[in-house]
Amino acid sequence: MSKRAYNFCAGPAALPEAVLLRAQSELLDWQGKGLSVMEMSHRSDEFVSIAERAEQDLRDLLDIPSNYKVLFLQGGASQQFAQVALNLLPESGKADYVETGIWSKKAIEEASRFGNVNVAASAKPYDYFAIPGQNEWKLSKDAAYVHYVSNETIGGLEFDWIPETGDVPLVTDMSSNILSRAVDVSRFGMIYAGAQKNIGPSGIVVNIVREDLLGRARSICPTMLDYKVAADNGSMYNTPPTLAWYLSGLVFQWLKEQGGVEAIGRLNDLKQRTLYDFIDASGLYSNPVNKSNRSWMNVPFRLADDRLDKPFLAGADARGLLNLKGHRSVGGMRASIYNAVGIDAVNALVAYMAEFEKEHG
């Protein structure tokens, strides 16, 4: 086997090598049962134990209060954009949305198809380089919920605070920063997150939903998209994505072994400071985001001269530093440094960036 590369992909993203090794060793025969996890009935004792352990480990990691259900669903965050509205936005009601980048815009577009959406705040006046403070937000009095995206994967813009919405449930797309540091789940009505950044492979999405928000689905909501149906059936109204659920559970176990979200948060802080500090001190690289809104997980950066992009990427590839090309909608570079991307990867990246700057700067 060749050496494992340093993988800075924005998602599907790097997974812990220990998780892959464990999955590999069990792939044909889970714990001596003579079959793979993906060949088991989802209702078998074996799989139910895997599913329940995954949920409990996630509950432990995020200290999820007992009045929240944890769901393992399909369709990714994009399907949630509809699902949130179909479950929580009454036909004649209104919802507040905060627009901070491409993903929150998509959430707004989709919700608008099903009801009245008020854009309570937008980062557009700041060219999406800063998040407007809550004093600038225009929240509705009668909103069914307030929705925001806690980390914009493409723009590299992250909330370092939790909005205060009183009795109005706060709903957040936490796909690209869930489990990256401690968060107070009790502040939210619902958190959802596609797995393919900090949880597991693509094809599974985690919802953490406060119980009082269940049972509000509109009549036009497909049964499979009704959170209450999912909750009442332990996320097994039909066959769930068992392999992805199992792999997510292995990631949760790994994260506990790393010391949990507090410990990984300290490491993530070190990683992001290492990279941003280097960028800020350099003469070749730059990141335009307001310092307090910079994403810990997704670090977009530009080279002073676009013509250097190609040689930069080629040199990175040659050194096993993969997937640094920025999103096609914004260009430049992006280093995604999720939980499974270690400080060694960040150090290797910085070393290469320094070397490249010395040659081309």
Added chain:
Amino acid sequence: MSKRAYNFCAGPAALPEAVLLRAQSELLDWQGKGLSVMEMSHRSDEFVSIAERAEQDLRDLLDIPSNYKVLFLQGGASQQFAQVALNLLPESGKADYVETGIWSKKAIEEASRFGNVNVAASAKPYDYFAIPGQNEWKLSKDAAYVHYVSNETIGGLEFDWIPETGDVPLVTDMSSNILSRAVDVSRFGMIYAGAQKNIGPSGIVVNIVREDLLGRARSICPTMLDYKVAADNGSMYNTPPTLAWYLSGLVFQWLKEQGGVEAIGRLNDLKQRTLYDFIDASGLYSNPVNKSNRSWMNVPFRLADDRLDKPFLAGADARGLLNLKGHRSVGGMRASIYNAVGIDAVNALVAYMAEFEKEHG
């Protein structure tokens, strides 16, 4: 590693050992790229080549005409039950459904939430042991489509013919018998199939849809559930379940290596004859289904005395013959003998059943 068991699970079901071995060997490092398939961007050259090859292999296997799109979606057949109606049943229109068991009933219930459903035929008068011939069907003149389930996984009831619906598109849930033998795709408007029987792990569903049926989605259809959106984006409107897609592709490659659907069909015929012939000749076991409607994939059977169920299952488990317990809704036994369950497994099962009958018959 312990011996691999014979796995008769109805789904998620046995996968070819060769596929699992291949996946295992590539799990940490796909073709020397230094990362797992599940760690790759779905838009990377590497993954796109995996995805395209999977589609092409499926097209080859089923001889899918060029005016059909092949989609790789999420949510399983249960989500399709809503999706079919949201895409193909106009608000003021009507659809014909044929009821042959538990899955077609679920499809009918879900579609009825979104429009006018006519149950054109039902197997109920036959206690779900026989499929009413088309001369008994009461098709509507103005139906938007006709829907049926080609194989009822729980009842073990399978169509050995394709309904004739003229210009009305024929839509079928082929989850549990797709790829089990040759089928004329051009007879259908759409075929859909959850993967976890003959395709791959759970968490992915394949749709084969005639192009003229795209673009009919209702305004209340979530964007992620719109077939045209999926088709226009190569099933990558958002991040697809890449690992499940890759594994499905490995199964398609394996199936081609077995000689394709004609060859596997002959083997499946041998397998089903071996098992049903043994059951029919025995004094202890019975299957109630009309012979021409017996499923090749799912063989439910009962023991003459229910009190023998427990010792039968215990003895089977001890011999590594797993997951023979019937669905909780019907009881008894069920042997699912999908493509990946070889004739050796069927022979081992029959040998055990004969031995058990000799002891307890």
